[in-house]
Amino acid sequence: MTAAATQSAPSPQQTAARVEELLDRLAAQDPAAAATAEELVRALMEFYGAGLARAVGLLSGRSGAPLDALLADEVTAGLLVLHDLHPDDLAARVGRALRAADAGALEIAELDAADARLTLRQTADAAHGCGCPSTNATLGDRIEASLSCFAPEITTVEIVTEQAPREPALLQIGRRPAAASEAR
Known part of the structure; x- marks a missing residue:
């Protein structure tokens, strides 16, 4: 996938919101079709989850750190977390x-x-x-x-944010004003 294609791909949050919106819209129009659509989404999730589990398994057995690029990518990491496959x-x-x-x-x-x-x-x-x-x-x-x-x-x-400790206030001791000392 090119850098431009990666940048234009929707985020996991956008995708989840879009799927939820489409299922809600379908449920409002035809509850039976919405139930079928939800079953379809579950079946696809299981299929993609199995594929991701296999990819993680295949890459985990390799020398070096072949999973690092996948784990550092927000979209791939989100999919791995979604399917409870993230190794971290x-x-x-x-x-x-x-x-x-x-x-x-x-x-x-x-x-x-x-x-x-x-x-x-x-x-x-x-x-x-x-x-x-x-x-x-x-x-x-x-x-x-x-x-x-x-x-x-x-x-x-x-x-x-932790504030730096403040210096104590400086107490200044001086002579009393003349009026105060004469009143005594």
């Missing part, structure tokens, strides 16, 4: 998502699989970005889109 654990897939979202200034503070929650914090050497809310929102959007492919089980992402 959740933490590794979250790491891939952060690299794909170019979130190098963030590190995982907490990954709670049970609550489907990811908390990220800025690294100590984070030199780029102003830390303003709009920058964090844009980065958050990129991270959430990437997670939807690599680790869709994560539903909540929080980016925390």
Whole structure:
């Protein structure tokens, strides 16, 4: 597939939304046809899942790292996760998502699989970005889109920024004003 074809391919999120929209539209018009269409989608999912499982099995036995390119690709990784074939654990897939979202200034503070929650914090050497809310929102959007492919089980992402410790206020001790000392 050429680079242009890869860039024009719909994302897994777009494809899922489109399939859902088409099935809903069909269900509104003809419930029996919608049930048949859903069965067709399930049959195709099973077929593609079996094909992907076989491809992963064949590539896994090779020397080197032939799976790396597939695992780093958002579309392929999304398919592998969808079919429960992705060989990486959740933490590794979250790491891939952060690299794909170019979130190098963030590190995982907490990954709670049970609550489907990811908390990220800025690294100590984070030199780029102003830390303003709009920058964090844009980065958050990129991270959430990437997670939807690599680790869709994560539903909540929080980016925390830790403020540098503040210096204590300087207490200044001086002489009393003349009026105050004369009143005594």
